[in-house]
Amino acid sequence: MDKAKALSSRYQRVTINLINGETLEGDLLGFSPIMRRLHFHEHDQPNDVSRKLDASKIVYIGMHHGTDATPDHPSKLLHMDELKVTTVNLETFHVLASPVMSNAPGFFAIGSDGSLPYERIFFYNQGIRYQEKPERLGDLLIDQEILSAEDVQQALDKQAESMMPLGNILKEQGKLNEDQLDQALEMQQLQQMKLGDLLVDQDLITTEDVEQALEHQLGETDKPIGHILMEKGKVKDSDISSALKMQSRRKMRLGELLIEAGLIDEQDLQYALEEQKVRGSRIGEILISSQVITEDQLLSALAKKFRLPTVDLDDYDINPMAGMEIGRDVIEKFRILPVETDDHALTIALSDPMGLEAYDTISFKTGKKVHEVLAKASQLKSYLDNYLKEELVEDELACEFLHHDDQEEDEPVSELQMTQSAEDAPIVRLVNRIIRNGLHKKASDIHILPQAKKITLAYRLNGQLLSENALEKSLHKQIAARIKILCGMDISEQRLPQDGRLILRDGKQSYEFRVSCIPNSFGESLVLRVLNKDMAVELDVLGLRDDDMKQLSSMARKPYGLVLVTGPTGSGKSTTLFAVLKSISHLPAHILTIEDPVESEIQGANQIQVNHKIGMTFARILRNVLRHDPDIIMIGEMRDPETAEIGIESALTGHLMFSTLHTNSAVDTIIRLNDLGIPNYLIAPALLGVISQNLLKQLCTHCRAELDQGDPAFTVVKDLGFEVPEKLYKAVGCDHCNQTGYAGRVMSYEFLVVNERVRQAIHDGVTGQNLQKVAVESGMQPKSASALKMAAEGIIDYNDFIYSVM
Structure with a gap:
């Protein structure tokens, strides 16, 4: 007896409703909202068997009500x-609900009208579809223009005295008849009916159909009952939409709310x-514009x-995958912005929560729970306009397979490749968007870097790598596979x-990317280098x-000799070379280039493009093209002693040579050529000139x-041995330069x-500072000095100046 009494005091009788629709009756061993695992003993099970x-x-x-339960104090109810x-x-x-605590997983409530069969109830946030102050019968009658607000208020005053039901009072006063009252009460009832009951009420299905669907739902925990009924052929999509619209009708007027x-x-x-009659605008817009x-x-x-909850979209990290789960037509129709998604739920930002058609459509379309967050209408409009604009641009975007050098010209593209390229799946749209955003920002490189718990997406802008946002780690394998294909x-x-x-076509314009994939400890890291086909600019725009x-x-018109452009990776060496070649492309000369890859036409x-897989190296191509009667030869880079030796010899035997090297200064180029095995007595007569360059970030003139x-900073410049200038500037950030x-x-x-004089110094072995x-x-x-x-x-x-000279 004592043991049974002790057991009874430890357990509380509860009814638990699960997201899959299952209802459990039993006892709970203690409860706190912060508990993530609950010890539960189901009825009709042995006393020593429980589940978590x-x-x-x-x-x-x-x-459920306990034997020693005490009613809530009136002060608490207030x-x-x-x-x-x-x-x-x-x-x-x-119900009457307690105020929501910060970061709480839900809230406690008690019955407001005596109909609740529980002493208390705890609602979890993930289990709530929506919550609002209940729509009263009087509001419905006003909404249907059966009564005026004054009529309802008079009836409410009388109700306060007599405590009679509001409907009876209104009938007694002759304000509405029996049919009108029945219609309003029916609307109230329809708002509270389950979807299955609504479909039965409209004679679309039978009670047996609902029971069978509910049994099937127990095995399909994430599938809504509407989906199940459609799969079984019991209802059509239009039937579900009609029932959901009736079920979710929320018609409280904004003016009354305010x-x-x-x-x-x-x-x-x-x-x-x-x-509103004059302008045709919405009430809220008029009240705001009128201040x-x-x-x-x-x-x-x-709210x-x-x-x-409310969100500030400017500070919210929007998940790009969220918008890909529903179509552009849904977003445009309901003016909602998807901001977050996971395996079970989709979060949408909206400014008008008084119509739930969007909720039902999205929930039915995705099969997920929909969380709603409120955002300011002006802010939401701005983000939606940008999003829809991006979607329009994306419609013209298509990634295509690049023709590989080892393929025959007439070899057909495989069916798998065509399918992968053309399919309109969310992951395809995500990859397209990542690439298009890089092009829009004029990035030189796009980085997709897997981390322990996320994927970092970054773009190199003006030589600086800037992180854009983070993607879910679960998407990494799909993104990598898509790009690798x-x-x-x-x-x-x-x-x-x-x-x-890969080649990407944006309308009539095409872009080419060189892609590097390297495994790291968290997956495969991908970097896409944008190859600028318009690199061959005019010589006078280089800034010389x-x-x-x-x-x-003058050098570019010499009959022979070697011109070198040097600098670190990403310093614009190729751009300078292509500008020089473009300036002489009209001359009656055979210009031949050897590149890896061909970057500009x-x-x-x-x-000619290098292909190391089949042995087409710089040196091998260079040996052969010398018999191809060239006048001017451009080598993408002198990487090895053989290429450097052939290049120098070609410059001495009647060919004008252009190439690049990785050195930090012009005079260091001599040392680098020595390292490649070229003696000074060959360098001196062959070399015409060396441009050593770096690219520095240019200040935004709007905000510097x-x-x-x-x-x-002025003292630092002086300490470095330079003449101190009158002015120096710093970067700030504004809308023109994306901050x-x-x-x-x-x-x-x-x-x-x-x-x-320089040629003689090189011949004599003078290097370094001398x-x-x-x-x-x-x-x-x-x-x-520059x-x-x-x-x-x-x-x-x-x-940037200090960094460039240190």
Whole structure:
């Protein structure tokens, strides 16, 4: 007996409703909202058998009346909200709810009208479809224009005295007849009916159909009953839509809500209604534009009324996958913005929660629970306009397979490739969007980097790698597979690095990407380098000084010799070379290029691509093309001693050679050529000139700021041995530059022209600072002087100048 009594005190009798529709009767061993696993003993089971329930799968817990239960104190009831709560299983409760605690998984409530069979009930957030202050019979009658607000108020005053049902009082006063009252009460009842009951009520299905569907639902925990009935052929899509619309009808007027919230009075509402007839605008827009209420006040009132959270979209990290789960037509029709998604739920931002058609359509379309969050109408409109604009651009976007060098010209593209390329799946749209965003931002590289719990998406803008946002880690394998298929990589190989290329067509314009895939500890890291086919710009837009441009133009018309462009990776070496070749492409000369890969098309040039897989290296191609009667040869890079040796010999035997090297300064180029096995007595007669360059971020002219004269930066410049300029500038950030402070890049360079004095110094083995001194005395302006001049003119940030000379 004592043991039974002790057991009884430890357990509480409960009814638990699960998200899959199942209802459990039994006892719960203790309960707290923060518990994630609940110890539950189901009735009709042995006393020593219990199970653990996952709180995330529970809709609500109904706690039955105990023998020693005491009623709630009246003071407590004053602080509770009267609510109509509808669960995901379409049960409706009229309750008094405790205020929602911050970060709480749900809230406690008690019955408001004595109909609740529980002492208390705890609703989990994931189990709530929507919640609001209940729509009263009087509001329905006003909404249907059967009564005026004054008629209802008089009846309410009388009800307060007599406590008679409102409907009876209205009939007694002759304000409405029996049929009108029955119609209003029927509408109330329909709002509370489950979907299956509604379909039965409309003679679309039978009670047996509903029972069979519910039995099937027990095995299909995530599938709504509407889906099951459609699969069985019991109802059509239009039948479900009609029933959902009736079930979710919420017609409270905004004006009444604002009066209830104390934000406007009856006079303000009448003014807005009159204006609405003239303007045709919505009530809320009129009240805001007339400065009767603010947008923040409206948002706060709606959030309080419907107990919905609010979000600031400017600070919210929107998940790009969310919008891909529903079509553009749904987003445009209901003016909602999907902001987050997971395996079970989709979160949408909206500004008008008074119509649930969007909720039902999206829930039915995705089979997921829909969470609603409120956002300001103006903010939502801005984000929706941008989103829909991006969607239109994306419709013209298509990734295509690149023709590989080892394929025959007439070899057909496989059916699998065609399917993968053309399918309109969410992952395809996501990859397209990632790439298109990179092009829109004018990024040089797109990085997709897997981390422990997320995927970092970053773009290199103006030489700086900027993280854009994070994607779900679960998407990584799909994204990697999609890109590898497009690039012709082996999707089954995930342990070794791979390289590939893809072409993307944006309307009539095409872009080519060089793609690198390297495994790391969290998956495969992908980097897409944008190959600029319009790289061959005019020579005069490179930013060269007038004297240097004349010298370079003169070198490009020499019958033989070697011109080198040097600098680190991403310093614009290829752009400079292509500009030079474009400036002489009209000459009666055979121009031949050897590249890896071919980055830009030059009119009239014979461009050859390196292919290491079949032995087509720089050196091998160069040996063969010398018998191809070229006048001008451009080698993408002198990477090895063999290529450097053939290049120097070609420059000495009647060919004009252009190439690149990785060195930090012009005079260091001599040392690098020595390292490649080229002696000074060959370098001196062959070399015409060396351009050593770097790309520095260019300040945005709209927001750059001048430094105060007392700023330590001036002292740093002096300590580095440079003449202190009158002004220096720093980056700030504005809307024009996407808050980065920069707008493009500018070239800092030095041009070593090999005249007789410099040639003799090279022949004599002069290197380092001694050769630098000879070059400067011969007219070369060092890169540091070029960078300091740009810093003083506000073209570059003072930090970038200091970084470039240290």
